[in-house]
Amino acid sequence: MAETQTARTGVAMVTIGTMLATMMQALDTTIANVALPYMSGTFASSYDQSTWVLTSYIVAAAIMTPPTGWLAERYGRRRLFLVSILGFTATSALCGLSMSLSEAVVARVLQGMAGAALVPLSQAILLDSYPRERHGQAMAIWGMGIMLGPILGPTLGGWLTQHWSWRFVYFINLPIGLLAALVIGAYVRETASGKPRKFDVFGFTTLSIAIACLQFVLDRGQLNDWFSSWQIIIAAAVAALSFYLFVVHIFTTDNPFIRPSLFLNRNFALGLLFIFIVGLVLYGTMALFPPLLQDLLDFPVVTIGILLAPRGVGTMIAMLVVGRLTQRLPPRALMMFGFLVNAWSMWGMSGFSLQVSAWDVFTWGVLQGFGLGFIFVPLTSTAFATLATERRTEAAGIYNLVRNIGSSIGISIVTTLVARNTQINHAAIAAEVSPLDASMRVTPLARLLGIHSAKWLDLLNAEVTRQASMIGYIDDFKLMMIMTLLAVPLVLLMASPPAGKGHDGDTAVTE
Numbered sequence: 001m002a003e004t005q006t007a008r009t010g011v012a013m014v015t016i017g018t019m020l021a022t023m024m025q026a027l028d029t030t031i032a033n034v035a036l037p038y039m040s041g042t043f044a045s046s047y048d049q050s051t052w053v054l055t056s057y058i059v060a061a062a063i064m065t066p067p068t069g070w071l072a073e074r075y076g077r078r079r080l081f082l083v084s085i086l087g088f089t090a091t092s093a094l095c096g097l098s099m100s101l102s103e104a105v106v107a108r109v110l111q112g113m114a115g116a117a118l119v120p121l122s123q124a125i126l127l128d129s130y131p132r133e134r135h136g137q138a139m140a141i142w143g144m145g146i147m148l149g150p151i152l153g154p155t156l157g158g159w160l161t162q163h164w165s166w167r168f169v170y171f172i173n174l175p176i177g178l179l180a181a182l183v184i185g186a187y188v189r190e191t192a193s194g195k196p197r198k199f200d201v202f203g204f205t206t207l208s209i210a211i212a213c214l215q216f217v218l219d220r221g222q223l224n225d226w227f228s229s230w231q232i233i234i235a236a237a238v239a240a241l242s243f244y245l246f247v248v249h250i251f252t253t254d255n256p257f258i259r260p261s262l263f264l265n266r267n268f269a270l271g272l273l274f275i276f277i278v279g280l281v282l283y284g285t286m287a288l289f290p291p292l293l294q295d296l297l298d299f300p301v302v303t304i305g306i307l308l309a310p311r312g313v314g315t316m317i318a319m320l321v322v323g324r325l326t327q328r329l330p331p332r333a334l335m336m337f338g339f340l341v342n343a344w345s346m347w348g349m350s351g352f353s354l355q356v357s358a359w360d361v362f363t364w365g366v367l368q369g370f371g372l373g374f375i376f377v378p379l380t381s382t383a384f385a386t387l388a389t390e391r392r393t394e395a396a397g398i399y400n401l402v403r404n405i406g407s408s409i410g411i412s413i414v415t416t417l418v419a420r421n422t423q424i425n426h427a428a429i430a431a432e433v434s435p436l437d438a439s440m441r442v443t444p445l446a447r448l449l450g451i452h453s454a455k456w457l458d459l460l461n462a463e464v465t466r467q468a469s470m471i472g473y474i475d476d477f478k479l480m481m482i483m484t485l486l487a488v489p490l491v492l493l494m495a496s497p498p499a500g501k502g503h504d505g506d507t508a509v510t511e
Contacts, residue, residue, distance in 0.1 A: 010187050013125040014129050015141055017183030018122035020305045021085050022145035024176045025118040028057070028092075028111070031153035035166035041099040042166070058408065059215045062114030063208045065401045066258060068117040069394025070199060072124075077393060081121045082181055087114030089177030096170035119146065120396035125188060126246035127384060127392055135381040140323030143376045144316055201259030206246040213239035214405070218412040222419060262387075262395055270494050271383025272402045274335075275486050278375055279406030280413070281342065281480050285349075285368065287411040288418070289361075292473050296466060297356065307361050314366035318373025331378035332491050338374030339488045345371060346481035350474050354466060382494055417479070418472040430461075 039045075039053060072080050091111035095239035123142055130138040160168045182211065213235045224232050250256035263269050289308060293299040299307070322334055345368035380399075387395055 011129050013183055013187040014125065015138075017180050017187060018125055018182035019141060019145050020120045020176055020183070021081070021118045022142060024173050024180065025088065025115045025155065027153045029066060031157035031169050035157055035161045035169045036163055038166040039101075039104065043104070045101045052105050053101075053108050055215065055219050057108040057112040057330070058404070059212050060109045061116045062112075062211045062215065062401060062404055064113045064206060064402070065120065065397050067204060068120045068198060068397035069391075070257070071117065072121065072191065072393045073329040074199075076190045077125065078184070078188045080117055081125070081184055084114055084117045085177055085181045085184065085243065086458050088118065089173055089181070090114075092170045092173035101347065117397075119352070119400045120393060122345070123396040123400070124393040125381070128389065135326075137323040137326070137386065139380040140319040140326075140377045143319050143380065146376070165312035171468075198255050200249075200253065200255055200257035202429070203246055203249050203253070205258065206242045206249065210239045210242035210246060211401075213242065213406075215408060218408045221412060222416045226416070229440055258398060258511045259394070262391065262398065265386055267386050268383050268399075269446070270357055271379060271500060272399065272488065273490070274379050274487060275383070275399060276404045276406035278372065279403040280410030281324040281346075281484060282372055282410075282474070283407035284410030284414040284480060288414050288473060289365075290474055291418075292352075293361065296469055296473070297354065299358070303358065306363065307358055310362055311365040314369030315373040315376075318370045319377055322374050322377045326378055326381060330496060331382045332494055332496070334374055334378040335382075335491045335494075336488055338376075338378075339484055339491065341371030341374060343371075343481050343484040343488075346477050346484060350477040350481060352470070352474060352477070354470050372392065382496075386495065414476045414480075417476050418469070421472035421475050422469045425471045426465055429464050429468055500509070 068080075088111060091107055091114050094107040095104060095111055098107055100172075122145075126138045126142050127135060130289075156172075157169050160166075162173065200362075216235045216268075217232055219241065220229075220231055227233055227236070246257075250258055250260050263272075290304060293304045293307065318338075322338075325334060345364050348360075348364040348367070383399065384392060384395060
């Protein structure tokens with residue numbers, strides 16, 4: 001009995017330690033967004049220049065995520081986890097202490113590199129800490145950090161920036177990181193180190209170049225009018241060529257950087273597709289709401305944070321429920337339900353107008369978070385259910401890389417479509433509007449200013465732009481609804497996880 005109690009305590013402590021590390025890294029993907037204007041003021045830089053603080057972190061983290069499996073094999077999973085936590089904590093302090101934009105960008109690059117392994121390692125450790133029949137609960141706990149971090153990041157970042165300073169957006173990681181390191185060091189068992197594979201320099205280099213160039217295209221495409229810019233054309237060509245060389249290389253070399261046999265596992269391959277869609281829809285929606293609420297609907301910044309935060313509450317409630325349901329219902333049924341609920345929330349958002357109430361934003365946001373919770377937990381547990389234990393760390397790195405790429409592409413797609421559709425809708429509406437129209441001439445402003453006055457025409461054009469922008473946002477919500485519905489039948493292609501225990505449930509916990 002005492003031994004069982006000790007094992008349970010060890011699993012609980014490992015769960016707490018991994019969750020602290022996961023939340024810390026997940027928060028930093030969005031927490032700095034709110035502080036960016038204040039950083040621009042401190043560094044006397046333009047907002048466009050300051051966005052490199054965000055881009056540099058994303059690129060560095062994306063590049064260093066795939067090597068997680070090899071590094072864990074070479075140096076041990078526990079050792080790598082501790083180094084990543086302490087490195088992320090130290091570089092967070094450097095970010096907060098930065099005195100210039102160049103220092104901040106360098107610190108963010110180092111922070112992204114140090115923290116890249118945190119999420120895949122925490123996922124693999126939790127899977128090894130729980131028996132197979134409780135993997136749903138383990139992934140529900142892990143998913144709370146992954147999903148809640150980006151959702152709560154802007155709210156927490158705004159509060160810290162408003163009441164303290166933008167530097168505390170980074171300083172908040174210090175106590176969290178130190179506590180996580182202490183717990184992980186005390187309770188996580190080191191993995192057995194065998195003969196390490198030779199590091200595939202060519203594969204790592206080509207994949208890194210492809211990721212960096214792709215991120216550059218996605219970040220700067222809309223600003224530079226996409227393929228009207230030679231910068232975008234060259235970066236896209238280099239990304240395509242590098243990715244082609246990477247794919248050919250891993251299928252033709254003896255010791256590839258990423259072993260292609262992983263993609264032959266049906267559940268894992270489909271899991272990559274679905275987590276790509278989740279990243280696209282979740283982050284795409286999150287990118288739409290702040291400008292929609294602030295610029296178009298004139299909601300105060302504080303109110304926006306309050307309205308967006310409950311989305312995470314919906315996710316948390318769903319994960320608490322679905323963690324238990326995974327033992328009773330087929331994961332595919334839970335995933336299909338989640339996709340349908342998410343599509344329903346997008347349908348509701350497509351009915352927004354310029355008179356939308358805060359309650360509507362709150363309600364549909366919570367519903368979307370609830371649906372995503374039902375997708376994330378069974379998806380993750382099913383995707384890894386048929387993989388060998390020793391392949392989980394490598395697979396987790398790829399899984400999280402695909403999720404991050406999906407989020408980057410989703411943000412780029414929705415922001416581009418809003419801008420393009422606003423222009424198209426503006427032209428269509430303007431063609432039907434004339435200051436000579438009788439309905440226009442009887443409005444109070446028209447009578448007061450005169451239908452031929454410059455002021456009246458400016459106000460009329462501003463209203464047409466507002467209506468055109470609203471239609472652009474609605475079109476984005478409809479697009480994401482369609483993408484979500486198209487994923488529903490594909491869920492049936494996933495195989496049910498094997499029954500029984502895959503391990504004793506404490507292979508990652510110290511005795």
